[in-house]
Amino acid sequence: MNMTDVIKLVNTNRGTGKKESLSRMSLLMKKMGNPQESLKYVHIAGTNGKGSTSAFLASILNESDIKVGVYTSPHLERINERIQINGREITDEEFIRLTEAVAPLVEEVERELDEVLYSFEILTAVALAYFSEHNCELVILEAGIGGRLDATNIIETPLAAIITSIGLDHMKVLGESKEQIALEKAGIIKHNGVVIFPEMSPSIDDIVLKKARSEKAVPVQIRQSDILNVRLSEDDSVFDYKDLKNISIQLLGRHQISNAVLAIETAKILQGKGYTIEASAIKNGLMKAKWPGRMEKISEEPTVIIDGAHNPEGIEHLKNNLLRLFPDDKLIFVVGMMKDKAYMEMIRTVFPQAEKILAVSPDPYRGFDAEETAQKIVSEGIPAKAFESVESVVNNLKTSAQSDDKIVVFGSLYLIGEFRTIWK
Structure with a gap:
């Protein structure tokens, strides 16, 4: 087996059946010896x-000399990014070895159940085996889609569960309303656990609180009124939170402050469960945290910011952040989204700030039609142009952009990852 074989198994559109339970994931883990049972978790x-909150918390734990595994998705440039210990990605050799060990057990499960496991289920099993093998003191486990039936929910009660936000995405799987989606994501709240979450809306907050009560879990809600003296710039954000003053983070945007605060409160929960985490480690960890592809500045002249905003909530955050950072500027946008998204509705959100919009499909099969999208944008009064590839967009910008231009690339993480690689 080589890495191409690994990717065919853990990162393709394989899988059958609408999951009604975690029974097949449970069977796979049982055949593996239940490695997940040897670990402690923060489930997000x-x-x-999710990714930004994971990055903030992982950085705090790194500063505290805690051996922490981190499992996130999707990746930007290579699949190894998804499985890390203290910032070091799983090596190709370890990825291949563990996948070779898991693959025959996958075949057994599929024969016994007459179903085909999803790639994410197999990848999660590989990650849990890796973290167990390396005796991680704590694992930050990010759910893929939803929560209740997500493969990561095979774990028992985590030390802390975090719900970062509720918006409209993956609606065919999770439900058509925010309330239905909230019910699915609240499925990570378990008996006698702790759940940390921000102020959202009365109906969503109520769903989280009801689930916490039913599981006898302790709810910890972030109050925006506790976040004070916020100062945003192109390079960092500074704020106060309760007894911590002048907290600096490099992840740009007002919403990242909320994610940082989720990490702060989680660190405090972990302190109460025996982990040594000093206030200085919290501040230093937050300051050092990086999460590529999310409001990330990758160039100064011209200014280039890339952001994986690809759903209505993400686009709203992007718009508000850009208005704060560049209130008087017109921006060049590069956009690429999947065709199953309400992409024109989201693109219209940035019309007021757009000098022009460059459209490119992020995927030849699942991406939107760039030419058709550009024509729609032009018909609504905004200059636009279609490109056949991400490379052609980058080449165009590198030859035509002025040093004082401000370029914002947003949409599918496939676009963001490829753009980031080619630009650099």
Whole structure:
């Protein structure tokens, strides 16, 4: 087996059956010896903000000399990014070895159940085996889609569960309303656990609180009124939170402050469960945290910001952040989204700030039609142009952009990852 074989198994559109339970994941883990049972977890679900919150918390734990595994998705440039210990990605050799060990057990499960496991289920099993093998003191486990029936929910009660946000995405799987989606994501709240979550809306907050009560879990809700003295710039954000003053983060945007605060409150929960985490480690960890592809500045002249906003909530955050950072500027946008998204509705959100919009499909099969999208944008009064590839967009910008231009690339993480690689 080589890495191409690994990717065919753990990162393709394989899988059958609408999951009604975690029974097949449970069977696979049982055949593996239940490696997940040897680990302690922080479990994270949410429409947006999971990766950033994971990055903030992982950085705090790194500063505290805690051996922490991190499992996130999707990746930007290579699949190894998804499985890390203290910032170091799983090596190709370890990825291949563990996948070779898991693959025959997958075949057994599929024969016994007459179903085909999803790639994410197999990848999660590989990650849990890796973290167990390396004796991680704690694992930050990010749910893929939803929570209740997500493969990551095979674990028992985590030390803390975090719900970062609730928005409209993956509606065919999770439900047509925010309330239905909230019910699915609240499925990571378990008996006698702790759940940390922000202020959302009365109906969503109520769903989280009801689930916490039913599981006898302790709810910890972030109050925006506790976040004070916020100062945003192109390079960092600074704020106060309760007894912590002048907290600086490099992840740009007002919403990242909320994600940082989720990490702060989680660190405090972990302190109460025996982990040594000093206030200085919290501040230093937040300052050092990086999460590529999310409001990330990759160039100064011209200014280039890339952001994986690809659902309505993410686009709203992007718009508000850009208005704060560049209130008087017109921006060049590059956009690429999947055709199953309400992409024109989301693109219209940035019309007021757009000098022009460059459209490119992020995927030849699942991406929108760039030419058709550009024509629609032009018909609504905004200059636009279609490109055949991400490379052609980058080449165009590198030859035509002025040093004082401000370019914002947003949409599918496939676009963001490819753009980031080619630009650099």
